[in-house]
Amino acid sequence: KRQKLAQYNTVSDAVELIRNAKNIIVLTGAGISTSLGIPDFRSDTGIYAKLAECGLNDPQEMFDIDVFRSDPSIFYSFARLILPPSSSSRFTPTHAFIRLLQDKGKLLTNYTQNIDGVESVAGIRGEKLVQCHGSFGGAGCVTCGYKCPGEVIFGDIRAGRIPKCPLCLENPPMTTTTKKGKKRTENEEEEEEEDVDPSLGVMKPDITFFGEPLPPTFSSRLLGSPTPSTSPPRTPDAECCDLLIAIGTSLKVSPVSEILGLLPPHVPAVYVGIEAVKHVEFDVQLLGVGSDVVVEEVCRRLNWSDELRAIVSR
Ligand code: OAD
Numbered sequence: 164k165r166q167k168l169a170q171y172n173t174v175s176d177a178v179e180l181i182r183n184a185k186n187i188i189v190l191t192g193a194g195i196s197t198s199l200g201i202p203d204f205r206s207d208t209g210i211y212a213k214l215a216e217c218g219l220n221d222p223q224e225m226f227d228i229d230v231f232r233s234d235p236s237i238f239y240s241f242a243r244l245i246l247p248p249s250s251s252s253r254f255t256p257t258h259a260f261i262r263l264l265q266d267k268g269k270l271l272t273n274y275t276q277n278i279d280g281v282e283s284v285a286g287i288r289g290e291k292l293v294q295c296h297g298s299f300g301g302a303g304c305v306t307c308g309y310k311c312p313g314e315v316i317f318g319d320i321r322a323g324r325i326p327k328c329p330l331c332l333e334n335p336p337m338t339t340t341t342k343k344g345k346k347r348t349e350n351e352e353e354e355e356e357e358d359v360d361p362s363l364g365v366m367k368p369d370i371t372f373f374g375e376p377l378p379p380t381f382s383s384r385l386l387g388s389p390t391p392s393t394s395p396p397r398t399p400d401a402e403c404c405d406l407l408i409a410i411g412t413s414l415k416v417s418p419v420s421e422i423l424g425l426l427p428p429h430v431p432a433v434y435v436g437i438e439a440v441k442h443v444e445f446d447v448q449l450l451g452v453g454s455d456v457v458v459e460e461v462c463r464r465l466n467w468s469d470e471l472r473a474i475v476s477r
Contacts, residue, residue, distance in 0.1 A: 164424070164444065165423055165424055165428060165432070165443065165444045166428065166444060167444045167445070167446055168429070168431055168446045171431050171446035171447055172446070172447060173447065174447070174449060174460075174461075174464075175464070176446070176447055177433045177447040177449060177461065178461055178464045178465060180406050180431050180433065180447075181264075181269075181406065181408075181433075181461065181465065182465060184269055184405045184406035185268075185269060185405055186269070186271040186400075186403045186404050186405050186406075187264055187269050187270055187271055187404070187405070187406045187407070187408060188271050188272055188273075188274060188400060188404045188406070188407045188408070188422070188426075189261050189264065189270065189272075189273045189274070189407075189408050189409075189410065190273075190274045190275075190407060190408070190409040190410070190412065190419065190422055190423075191257075191261070191273060191274070191275045191276065191277060191282075191409075191410050191411060191412060192275075192276045192277065192409075192410070192411045192412025192413065192414075193209070193276070193277060193411060193412070194410065194411020194412060194436060194437065194453075194454060195255060195257040195258065195277070195410050195411040195454055196255065196277060196279050196281055196411075197411070197453075198255045198256075198257075198453065198455050199248060199253055199254070199255055199281065200248070201245075201247075201248065201279055201281075202244070203411070204413075205413050205415065206437075210222070210225075210241075210244055210245060211223065213241075213244065214241060217241070219237070223373060224237065225237060225238055225241055226238070226370070226372045226373050227372060227373045227374060228372040228373065228374035228375050229374055231305075231362065231367065231372060232305070232360075232361075232362045233361060233362070234361055235325050235361065235362050235365045235367075236325060239319075239320065239323065239324065239325045239326075240323055242320045242368075243320050243321050243323065245278065245279075246299065246317060246320055246321065247278075247279045247280050247281070247299055248279070252284065253281075253284065254281050254282075254284045254285035255281070255454075255455055256455040256458055256459055256471065256475055257410060257411070257454040257455050257458050258281055258282060258284070258285035258287070259285055259458075259471055259474040259475045260458035260461070260462065260471060261273050261282070261285065261287055262285045262286050262287055262474050263462070263467060263470055263471055263474055265286075265287055265288065265291055266470070266474075270287075270291050271291075271400055271403065271404055272291060272292070272293055272384060272385075272400050273287055273291055273292050273293070274293045274295055274381070274385075274419065274422060275292065275293070275294055275295065276295050276296050276412060276416065276419055277294075277296075278294070278296055278297060278298045278299055278368075278370050279298075279299075280298050280299060280300055285474070286474070286477075293378070293380050293381055293384055294378065295371070295377055295378070295381050295419050296370060296371040296377070296416075296419075297368075297369045297370045297371040297378065298313070298368075298369060298370065299313040299317075299368050299369070299370065300312070300313045300369060301313050301368070301369040302315065302316045302326070302366045302367060302368045302369060303366065303367060303369060304328035304330065304331060304364060304365070304366055304367075305362050305364075305365050305366075305367050306328065306331055306336055306360075306362070306363050306364050306365070307328060307330055307331055307336065307364075309328050309329070309330045309331070309366075311366070313368055313369070316366050316368065320368075325365055326365070326366040327364050327365060327366065328364045328365070328366055331363070331364030332364065335364070336363060336364065377418065377419075381418070381419075382418075383399075384397070384399070384400055385399060385400050385401055385422065385425065386399050386400075386401055386425065387399035387402075401425050401426050401427070404426055404430055405430060406430065406431055406432075406433070407422070407423055407426060407430060407431070407432040407433070408432075408433045408434075408435065409423070409432070409433070409434050409435070409436075409440075409445070410434075410435040410436070410454050411435065411436060411454050412436070413436075413440070414440055414442070414443055420443070423443055423445075424443075431446050432444075432445045432446055433445060433446065433447045433448075433449065434447070434448040434449070434450075435448075435449045435450075435454045435457045435458075436448070436449075436450055436454070437450060437451060437453065438450065449461075458471070459471065
């Protein structure tokens with residue numbers, strides 16, 4: 164388990180760390196988008212509390228790949244709650260701060276767990292971004308693999324309908340028919356029952372569900388690629404990162420929650436959130452007021468306020 168570095172404790176320490184860092188990993192979660200009206204997952208007002216009210220015993224089932232395969236209607240009855248906002252030109256001061264780190268050449272990588280796509284709206288470049296839990300940017304058929312842009316299935320999602328694959332609708336794939344052994348009298352014939360896969364021909368957004376692997380860039384970028392790739396070799400982030408800033412995440416979902424533990428122990432770590440994180444040792448935690456207020460104050464102390472404002476008002 165990571166040990167706290169004794170020399171860093173205060174807001175000023177966090178500001179100095181940002182001033183001096185050259186390769187910052189920013190690890191983000193749902194808390195950086197709440198000020199846009201997008202709920203987070205685990206707060207009292209978050210998605211999971213809403214799902215519990217709607218009767219789901221374990222609200223995380225909504226994102227469970229086995230549950231999706233056996234009954235996609237569970238995901239699709241709630242998916243509209245997590246769709247990216249329809250006005251796609253908005254982002255928060257926190258997104259602007261990450262963009263500013265990029266503009267200043269300090270952003271190594273933004274590992275985001277968010278599926279709202281707001282990072283790109285703020286101008287964080289694709290090559291600086293790892294969408295650890297995928298996104299609504301694309302969708303694919305779970306049966307034939309047909310791919311389409313994510314927006315194509317938004318209409319169905321908003322209407323609470325299960326989006327279907329156009330190719331599978333045209334050429335229905337073979338269904339499996341099984342004889343179900345049923346208790347019957349001597350004279351009764353055994354009934355044949357169709358046991359149709361409920362997810363047959365269903366489209367799924369490119370979100371990483373529990374039980375699915377993360378996109379391969381997550382570990383190759385962080386730790387290096389196990390197999391030589393065709394692109395020019397890149398130093399793994401874990402080897403060159405000199406500061407980690409985690410913002411707006413409960414760090415409850417692995418493997419993203421393990422990133423800090425995979426960095427060398429001398430790399431300082433700052434947390435920005437509402438409540439203290441107790442299961443991971445950060446050097447400085449900036450809490451209580453929300454990340455937008457924190458980044459504004461940090462930028463004030465760094466003399467970056469004008470630049471932050473310029474990005475926010477773009
Ligand atoms: P959580 O809902 O678990 O955590 C969000 C954190 O942000 C909480 O600790 C909040 O207190 C904090 N927060 C809320 N508003 C904030 C604000 N304005 N400023 C700073 N912090 C704030 O969300 P994640 O950690 O992102 O998976 O959850 C991780 C994954 O769990 C998600 O990616 C999602 C979910 O299952 C998928 O979408 C597939």
